[in-house]
Amino acid sequence: MINEWQITYPVDVDDEEAGTDSRNYDDPVSADMFDPMPLQAANWLARNDQVQDDTVDYRAYADLVAPPMLTSIDAPGAFPALAVLGQYDPVTVVNATREDRTQVTADGIIRSITHEIKARIGGVSWKAWVQPDLRSSEQTPLLLPVNALQATDVREDGATFSWTEPTQAIAPTETQVRMNSGVWLPIAYPSGGGFDWLSGLNPSTLHKFEVRLVRKVDELTTHVSPVREVSFTTLAPTVPTVPPGGDGTVVIIPGDVAGDEECEAEWELRRSDDGIIWTTVASGDKDDFTYDPETDIWQLDNTGYEFEDGYLYRHRAREICGGVPGDWKYQEPDPIGCADPAQLGEAPYDDESLVVFVPKICNTQILEAVTGAPATKGPAFGGIGLDAAGNYALKSAAGAGGIVAYGPAGTDELTGDASQAITINLGEPPADGVPMGVWQSAGLHIEALYESSTEYRVRAKIFIASGGSITTTASDPLDVDTEYEIFVSHDVENTSVSVKVDDVEVATGTAGARVNALPVWIMSLPPGSYATSAAVWSSAVDLPTASPTVDGIVSSANAELTGLEVGDIVIYGRNYRANGASTPGQPGASGTGAIGTVTTITANSGYDTSGTSRGAFSCYWATVTTPGDISFAFGTDRLTYAIALRGTSGIAQTKVFAANGNASPSATLDSAPSNPVVGIVFAGGVADVTTPGLSGDYDYAGSVPWLYVGSRRGVGLTIGTGQTLSATLTSDQVLAGGSGIVLLETS
Amino acid sequence: MTTLAELCLQAPDPTHGRSIQVAYGVGDVRLAFEIADISAGAGIVWHDLSQLFERARWRVGAEEPYGKAVDGNPVVVLRRRFTDGIADFDALAPWYEDTSAVFGTHVRLRGGLIARLGVFRVAGGVTDKWFPLFTSRVKRWGDGARAMGNNRYHQITCMGMQSRLARKPLPSRLPEGWRPRLDADMTSAAYNLPIEVYGAETQDDGGGAVPTVKLAARPAVTSAIEALNSTLAPAGLVWRITPTGTLLVEPAPWTTFHDDKFADAGLTVTGSVRMNPLLASSPADASRSRGRRPTNPARSASTTTRSTVTGSGSTPTPRT
Missing domain, CATH: 2.60.40.10 (Immunoglobulins)
Incomplete structure (x- = not known):
């Protein structure tokens, strides 16, 4: 029994001249009951009040002796303790005889140890029976299993x-x-x-x-x-499937589409660079299948085909009985190859403080790119796809939301400055009232919140050292089926948290140091979604501004810009001839904000033009003079657009490629512009325009890649100083009197 | 020239022992069973028999709760094989007349030899860690009953070094402090093994140094062990033999008498502080942490530094 103790320790372990200090701890209740029972004074290398207190607490009411215990050399920690334990050494015994009983923790000193060493081939067998005299015990309830x-x-x-x-x-x-x-x-x-x-x-x-x-x-x-x-x-496959551990070049063909004596079968290997349009690159018939009677498995070996990084591949197979082909059975799209993600060569993912990046795709396996540690596919994993820029993305299943993937990460000690990013395209909002942590690591979560059936908001959640968690404000509503880059930066010293969407700050918060987190990363998505470029940095990095800041590219009957600030550049116009007028005219501006002098952007201003007419759309720019919101109204039968730019002083040059009546308007930037370029591409004429025929390094910008008014379509885009663009509208995307391409170079 | 005390504290030669395939940092962890022949006098050395080691069993500590250490009675079994390379199958028989083929010199295998077992680590060709397990006197060197066949066993029965204190008559003593009596008794017993002593020996509160514990006069006794017990128990001390064969005297872990002396800022104390090693742990189970009781403010306010302790100057050493 011990009910008081004095510990002496160095004031500064690195400075012997600093002397020593001491600390006492006692249990006055035990001392009153049993008289003071001090343990002899001791020297410690460093102060540790908790251990000192526990040492007294655990011994203040001791009255137990435990039976001998047996340990052996192969027990963790048994060596060299087996060799150095001696009489009077302190010992702690932890024992639970059954899962549903309490755990007993007892402390005491060693009474005796019996050793037995026997020679064995290549070593020894060493057992030791330890007989302790226990002086205190404590009972702790345990958690029962499911x-x-x-x-x-x-x-x-x-x-x-x-x-x-x-x-x-x-x-x-x-x-x-x-x-x-x-x-x-x-x-x-x-x-x-x-x-x-x-x-x-x-x-x-x-x-x-x-x-x-x-x-x-x-x-x-x-x-x-x-x-x-x-x-x-798991059950046998019903579609072509990569066998466990396979790289995707060999697939299992389901028996019901492998053909037999009565039916033929055919297969195709198909490739896509966008996950939408697939091209057949190899094909064959049932003679290409091999059968293993032991496993009852048909396989197709395509290792001879030269797979390329950056594409998705999938096999499909079907039976043809009596000349009538059955339904194709499709393999889940998979990449083949093991290249590093292209994003790692771009800022800010090339920052040396990057500690987590997901995903790296190595054949069909998901890896965390910084350490190469393999990830685990979560219960909502729905395959591997591509984002709008052609990067590999992780998809959630169409009918299952939740955790898509997770894996180990050394972020548990990351309690200081940190940043996170993830690019998401949500197929639907999270469930109402249940915030979803789409990206979680390092005690910092990016959450999505239900707003409506087609909208959601994002915010950051920070687990702080003082306990619990805090959240930032939430962003304005974001649309489903739209790709956004979410970025969170936590500056611990300044206790500030910033949330950006597509490089525009949309929410802020205040938080100090975070608590140690689980050493894992977790990606969760609602059904039918995808995410990529999920990253963690151990510093408060910032996103680069390669393009002018675009507050919004919006279109409606009243193209509306919100949150304008003085000095913002507003570009606006429309794309349809008004009531037979030769020019479409200028939309009217209204709202709480105001713009100054309006400049008409004339066609053919400093650049080449093509096409036969440029009268199908108009374009103007002005500087905001009064902050607030502005709408540009011009009727419901035309595509009215507005863009706000921040951080640029005006429009230097224009390049207008008109398309009224032109079957295939096209434009190419022969060289990268010296200033960022913002552009509008108008299309229409068909009900389902999905691809504007653009190529190059341009970025879709703003929160609405496509602008819709009736059958009109438009897309806003930005082109950085190092980027290029080639734009062509196909004939079915041309809307008479209103199709074309406008590029504006900022200054 | 090597004394017996020096021999006991000598770490195993890095060429001795056999690897036991234990991972403990870098280097090779080895087990060594060695014997030494006291009759060799100043030329006494450790002879390595590790390659023949078969098994050992021994005990350290007490029989009863908080009791005195008792003899661990180590028993070691050696095994000879025809294939071991020692030509003569009788080479380790206690009656064998010339064991120089094994030891390089003739060592008579009999009671009275010193035997020890230990593990040590060899790194960079030198012994850099040593964990002695026991050092004992050989009581009986056996010859295996199963001497037929390929294996021949020799069971070596040992007794602890405290046997060197048994049946040692000691003269009577006048009243004196515990430390002078301990030193005098060990001298009278001709005890020539290492001795480590910890405890507060004298105290001086300004009126002159006096023993912390003054023992009454004692008549002559027939056993140095009896004398040790009667000397140390009243002083709150315990004794035992460490694995190196060292006689260790230290404050009993269930008393604070000696620590109180050292901690009393009003005293000048001679002697050495003995600290039991501590097992510090950080319980993962937070439910074990109970509410903190208030620390005694009077004691918390005090600051004690080791400069208040004056004594033999010996630095506290880890338990061997």
């Missing part, structure tokens, strides 16, 4: 699981699950008694699903329950 875990609905690429949650003496705060992985995935507690992992698993494969319960206090884990696991084998 009960009755089972896979209830096993499918080709997923399964559903159910379990029951026992009554606990202490309350768990979250459930954690994992599938074939060393990384635990947090989900809610109570979990509702189950979890759906509906995609991302290889078919015909044995998988292991594990569940445990965790209690956290102030984000720190205090209790972990035993793990419960269930193994299951």
